[in-house]
Amino acid sequence: xxELRFDGRAAAAGFAAGPLxxxxxxMGTARVAGTPTEEAQRLWEAIAGALAQLAKLQALxxxxxxxxxxxxxxxxxxPELSDPAFTxxxxxxxxxxxWSEALAPQIxxxxxxxxxHFQARAIDIADIRDRVLAALRGAPAEPRVAPGSIVLAxxxxxxxxxxxxxxxxxxxxxxxxxxxxxxxxLARARGVPMIVGLGVxxxxxxxxxxxxxxxxxxxxxxxPQTATRAEFEMRARGATVMMRAASAFRRxxxxxxxxxxxxxxxxxxxxxxxxxxDPADCDGVGxxxxxxxxxxxxxxxxxxxxxEIYARIVAWAAGRPVTIRTLDAGGDKPIPGLTLDGERxxxxxxxxxxxxxxxTDVFRPQLRALCRTAALxxxxxxxxxxxxxxxxxxxxxxxxxxxxxxxxxxxxxxRPALGVMVExxxxxxxxxxxxxxxxxxxxxxxxxxxxxxxxxxxxxxSLYDPSHPAVLRLIAGVAAHGAARxxxxxxxxxxxxxxxxxxxxxxTGLRALSVPPTAIDAVxxxxxxxxxSAPPP
Amino acid sequence: xxxxxATSSSRLTNEIGLHARPxxxxxxxxxxxxxxxxxxxxxxxxxxxxxxxxxxxxFKAGKGDTLHFxxxxxxxxxxxxxxxxxxxxxxxxxxxxxxxxPERAPHG
Numbered sequence: 309x310x311e312l313r314f315d316g317r318a319a320a321a322g323f324a325a326g327p328l329x330x331x332x333x334x335m336g337t338a339r340v341a342g343t344p345t346e347e348a349q350r351l352w353e354a355i356a357g358a359l360a361q362l363a364k365l366q367a368l369x370x371x372x373x374x375x376x377x378x379x380x381x382x383x384x385x386x387p388e389l390s391d392p393a394f395t396x397x398x399x400x401x402x403x404x405x406x407w408s409e410a411l412a413p414q415i416x417x418x419x420x421x422x423x424x425h426f427q428a429r430a431i432d433i434a435d436i437r438d439r440v441l442a443a444l445r446g447a448p449a450e451p452r453v454a455p456g457s458i459v460l461a462x463x464x465x466x467x468x469x470x471x472x473x474x475x476x477x478x479x480x481x482x483x484x485x486x487x488x489x490x491x492x493x494l495a496r497a498r499g500v501p502m503i504v505g506l507g508v509x510x511x512x513x514x515x516x517x518x519x520x521x522x523x524x525x526x527x528x529x530x531x532p533q534t535a536t537r538a539e540f541e542m543r544a545r546g547a548t549v550m551m552r553a554a555s556a557f558r559r560x561x562x563x564x565x566x567x568x569x570x571x572x573x574x575x576x577x578x579x580x581x582x583x584x585x586d587p588a589d590c591d592g593v594g595x596x597x598x599x600x601x602x603x604x605x606x607x608x609x610x611x612x613x614x615x616e617i618y619a620r621i622v623a624w625a626a627g628r629p630v631t632i633r634t635l636d637a638g639g640d641k642p643i644p645g646l647t648l649d650g651e652r653x654x655x656x657x658x659x660x661x662x663x664x665x666x667x668t669d670v671f672r673p674q675l676r677a678l679c680r681t682a683a684l685x686x687x688x689x690x691x692x693x694x695x696x697x698x699x700x701x702x703x704x705x706x707x708x709x710x711x712x713x714x715x716x717x718x719x720x721x722x723r724p725a726l727g728v729m730v731e732x733x734x735x736x737x738x739x740x741x742x743x744x745x746x747x748x749x750x751x752x753x754x755x756x757x758x759x760x761x762x763x764x765x766x767x768x769x770s771l772y773d774p775s776h777p778a779v780l781r782l783i784a785g786v787a788a789h790g791a792a793r794x795x796x797x798x799x800x801x802x803x804x805x806x807x808x809x810x811x812x813x814x815x816t817g818l819r820a821l822s823v824p825p826t827a828i829d830a831v832x833x834x835x836x837x838x839x840x841s842a843p844p845p
Numbered sequence: 846x847x848x849x850x851a852t853s854s855s856r857l858t859n860e861i862g863l864h865a866r867p868x869x870x871x872x873x874x875x876x877x878x879x880x881x882x883x884x885x886x887x888x889x890x891x892x893x894x895x896x897x898x899x900x901x902x903x904f905k906a907g908k909g910d911t912l913h914f915x916x917x918x919x920x921x922x923x924x925x926x927x928x929x930x931x932x933x934x935x936x937x938x939x940x941x942x943x944x945x946x947p948e949r950a951p952h953g
Contacts, residue, residue, distance in 0.1 A: 383902075425861055
């Protein structure tokens with residue numbers, strides 16, 4: 309069989325090779341219902357059996373694992389959960405059907421929650437449901453997963469994770485799944501590599517085939533060729549050595565070999581990413597993407613709900629600066645009902661600030677929420693995709709208006725500094741024409757526009773090079789403009805988190821990089837090895 | 846009709862609000878008292894049984910929200926004191942909570 313490769317999203321870092329172990333879906337079985345009393349008796353016994361299993365697992369688990377099982381047990385013990393099922397039994401339903409149907413609204417309720425933490429509870433309820441269903445069917449205990457297996461499934465339940473022995477290695481590859489769910493949390497804590505969103509049918513792949521999971525590239529290989537294997541093993545060995553070395557740099561401020569202090573900030577795509585992160589490990593939040601506000605919904609949360617979310621990030625940062633970017637939809641980030649459908653070239657279309665200015669019904673509430681957030685701490689606001697000074701002026705006018713409205717209403721607010729992303733060639737070539745309070749280089753878009761090579765086209769991937777001298781010269785020009793005018797300049801694109809590019813970026817004059825939280829260690833380590841006083845290598 | 850003799854309220858200060866682990870702690874504590882205890886996310890209700898984790902989780906209460914308690918029964922006062930302490934002490938959580946530290950969080 310030829311080598312297969314699938315790409316997903318990273319949920320837990322690390323490398324693993326092992327036999328592919330697809331896990332089958334839970335299947336409904338039709339059964340003729342007994343009398344309501346018989347069915348109630350069966351359901352009682354199944355719930356009691358499931359609780360006994362949970363207690364047994366709890367005795368073996370520790371930390372988060374034990375907490376998750378305690379939560380499931382508490383839910384299962386609560387008559388509020390099972391009462392609707394028992395009621396349905398009086399209508400002659402089979403216990404299996406009554407139980408599944410009673411839990412369905414609970415699961416839906418969590419799935420549609422605004423908060424990622426609550427959404428992640430949906431799989432706990434599904435887990436409880438399946439445990440009781442298995443007990444009802446008198447199903448044997450779940451088949452054991454051999455140690456070292458690459459578990460492939462649509463989604464994985466926390467109890468399934470906890471009942472699997474990971475001490476012999478192994479990894480998780482999910483067709484669906486969430487990077488913020490319980491299982492992802494457990495996998496990170498336990499050091500089990502995990503990829504989600506592979507979009508593959510688990511039943512279509514050969515059980516027992518050799519599989520490789522690269523938790524950094526978020527890739528799964530089946531039946532890899534010798535060359536793929538060799539490269540994988542080299543990367544895996546390298547990653548182990550590097551992670552150990554890099555983690556030593558995490559707690560310290562970033563300073564080059566010759567003593568130049570570099571600000572290392574973090575990019576945040578969702579507030580859930582901040583859980584467990586220590587703000588002391590970074591110099592602030594250089595980019596809050598607000599697109600997450602729209603995830604899975606037609607309209608953004610209202611002003612108050614936005615304020616609450618932003619305030620959480622400001623509170624986390626504990627006095628460190630927080631730069632929040634206004635909605636950056638369009639391009640490769642369409643939002644149904646908001647962005648235009650069918651644009652011939654969406655990257656050159658109505659995206660970023662252009663869309664916000666066209667949709668002030670969405671922009672104004674966001675600006676109000678940001679003014680109110682700014683009253684709580686050192687918050688700055690950043691506009692994406694600025695090409696002209698007119699766009700900055702129009703946005704600033706709206707910001708001033710909304711700030712004035714808040715003041716008039718007596719609502720606590722502050723007019724935040726207003727900066728721009730530098731990602732269009734126009735802004736990069738002539739930053740002096742755009743009188744912003746600060747500048748942040750969006751190296752991903754800037755690179756694709758300067759080299760005219762789409763980010764999402766494999767065919768021109770070799771042209772897409774953020775370290776091309778043309779890109780670096782533009783960055784140097786923006787850095788020089790910022791230094792001359794006393795305005796902050798930082799970079800928040802992917803280039804900043806590539807340790808191989810950090811030196812070239814700092815040599816353009818940049819002194820602030822904003823990177824994903826996972827890259828803090830490696831970037832700080834790279835900075836510590838750079839000597840800016842020496843001639844460039 | 847139950848006569849609620851005692852009421853109290855507390856603001857949630859733990860990082861992730863009334864999530865899985867805090868809800869387990871709150872309902873366990875409530876169950877250790879014989880009084881009828883109810884909780885609400887607003888002083889006007891709706892009031893729900895503080896011993897039911899299904900109901901308590903349904904509030905989806907976040908950091909900064911205020912929880913209101915009322916109780917009736919022989920140990921009503923003690924129950925409210927204990928519950929208020931639990932909330933005021935942020936459920937004795939370290940930071941993070943049941944959503945544990947992503948040591949290497951996923952790329953956004």
